[in-house]
Amino acid sequence: MTSFILLQASTPPPNEWALFFGRFHPLIVHLPIGFLLIAGLLELDRITRRQRVSSHTITLILFWSAVSATMACLFGYLLSLGGGYDDNTLSSHMWEGIGVAVFAWIAWAVKHERIGPKIRLGQLFYFPALGIGLLLLLAAGHDGGSLTHGSDFLTQYTPEPFRSLAGIPPREESVEDIQPIADVNQAMVYQQIVHPILKTRCVQCHNPEKSKGDLRLDTPAMIQKGSEDGPIIVAGKADQSxxxxxxxxxxxxxxxxxxxxKPQLTENQxxxxxxxxxxxxxxxxKVAELKVTDAVKPALASLGTGSAGGSQHVASGPAPESPVLTMKLPAADPKAIEELRKAGLLVLPLSKxxxxLEVSAVNARTFNDAKATALPKLSQQIVWLKLGDTDVTDATLAQVAQLKNLQKLHLEQTSVTDAGLKNLKNLPYLxxxxxxxxxxxDAGIKELAGLKNLKTVYLWQTKVTDAGVAELKKSLPNLEINMGLGEGSIAQFIKADSAATESEKAK
Structure with missing residues (x-):
């Protein structure tokens, strides 16, 4: 076994032809299983019921079982060159597969009407060879399943009392067993949110028995370790991860x-x-200890009513009184949605x-004016648009102006100027x-005076002055304008923080 592992380690990276043919192993491997089982059943039927089965028929079946078992070994070896498998299980599976081929050839040779008689005491080897071949077939099948699906694949759902009698540990709670999160704010982010997603979508190929690319995603330590190419996560920078x-x-x-x-990640996941x-x-x-952005709120909200894996698209949505929510809009063009996704945008349903729709550039920091020309193709369906921290300029706002049902618009940390805000005049639901x-x-925000439904504007770190805010308030007295933390807000924050500290001390 050690020599086999060393051989693998010293072998240069496989070429594409080796990997191509290796992928045929799962197809070829079923042939020796069928042929060898048929041969065994025919021999059993012949012995127990004295049925007349042609010796030539069984010989022919054994021949093809030996040939297909040999081919399965060859293709299996080519498949193993791709790496990512547990060395011990892979080695056992390999030798068991070779054993199936060897004993299938022995059984065929002994059974053959011309070769068999030339082998001294050959008939004594026939049934042992056939029996050992069948036992190795079962063992190889089990280890093959372990390599593909994990070592507990066969026993995972063993019921009691058989589980205890067989000495199998209690069944680990699966993602399907996890109940909806009662209080998302108090949920542990990794244990209750991230780990279930990875377990349902990634761990099947990245676990202790099968670690494609030398990557495991089953524990925090392995996630931090990364793959054979290095870390897979840049903390704080998802777009670089x-x-x-x-x-x-x-x-x-x-x-x-x-x-x-394979099952794909949902937009929420x-x-x-x-x-x-x-x-x-x-x-x-916990969730409450992290900054919860508007972009992630719908996905977090879904955890309280859907599965822990987040497969149910539920969004917190805009305010219920908003007329845009009660509209029955035409279905979006799938091609238009796909075009935005190819540009790196997330497209989430706010209401099926x-x-x-909600369109977000959270993972598309290089989204720019040229790519924004695709937005008007969903002019009726886009209700939320999040372009913060992207490369868009005033030119993009000419495209945004065509989104007549737009209710929420994020442009933070972009290059938009006063000239671009003129394009927002005709968005009645903003x-x-x-x-x-x-x-x-101040000159730019004057352009917002005609937006009678505007309720909230964030103007932190802009060139807007208090005088400009006061002027806008005359036209929109109910508008909430957030200019950042003033002295009063800071005092309130300190007071709240002190109260929390005292509460912790009291505990």
Whole structure:
């Protein structure tokens, strides 16, 4: 076994032809299983019921079982060159497979009408060879299943009392068993949110028995270790983290994860993983201890009513009184949605019944004016648009102006200016506008005076003055304008923090 492992370690990276043929192993491996089992059943039937079965028929079946077992060994070896398997289980599976082929050839040779008689005492070897071949077949099948699905694949759902009688440990709670989170704010981010996502979508191929690319995602330590190419997470920077990048690749791409054909990450799951990484990948903190952005609120809200894996798309949505929520909009063009996704944007349903959509650039920091030309193709369906921290300029706002049902718009930390705000005049349902960190001035926010439904505007770190705010308030007296933390807000914050500290001391 040691020599086999050393041989693998010293072998140069396999070429594409080896990996191509190796992928046929799961197909070929079923042939010797069928042939050898048929041969065994025919021999059993012949012995127990004295049925006349042609010796030539059994010989022919044994021949093809030996040939297919040999081919399965060859293709299995080529498949193993790709790496990512537990060495001990792989070695056992390999030798068991070779044993099946060897004993199938022995049984065929002894049974053959011309070769058999030439082998001294050959008939004495026939049934032992056939029996050992069948036993090795079962063992190889079990280890093959362990390599693909995990060592507990066969025994995972063993019921009591058989589990205790067989000495099998109590069944680990599966993701399907996890109940909806009663209080999302108090949920442990990794244990209750991130780990269930990884377990349902990633751990099948990245576990102790099967670690594709030398990557395991079953424990915090292994996640932090990364793969053979290095770390897969850059804490605080999801857009630079390989874990997120491979999920955003087109599904046809060989590097896309999970691979095509496997259950894919939902938009909510991807949003939650992105948020976790951007918050520094904490393994021991609660939701309430992290910054919860507007982008992630719908995904977190879904955990209280859906499965722990977040497969149910539930959004907190805009305020109930907003007329845009009661509208029955036409269904979105799937091609238009796919075009935005190829540009790196997340497209989330706010309401499946009315077809409202949220579009977010949380993972597309390089989104720019050229790519924004695709937005008007969903002019009726986009209700929330989040372009914060991207490369958009005033030119993009000319496209945004065509989103006639837009209710929430994020433009924080972008290059938009006063000139761009003129494009927002004709958005009748706009209620929320975030201009934090932009270059807008008093002259620019005057353009907002005609937006009668506008309720909240964020103007932190802009060039807007108190005088400009006061002027806007004359036109929109109920508008909430957030200019950042003033002296009163800071005092309130300190007071609240002191009260929390005293409360902790009292405990």
């Amino acid at each position: 390989k874990m997120i990048k491979v999920c955003l690749l087109p599904e046809e791409d060989d590097h896309h994860m999970p691979p095509k054909g 991807l949003m939650l993983l992105t948020w976790w990484i951007n918050e520094g990948t904490p393994f021991d903190k 019944e009315q077809n409202q 209620e929320y506008l975030n201009l934090y960190g932009t270059a807008v001035t």
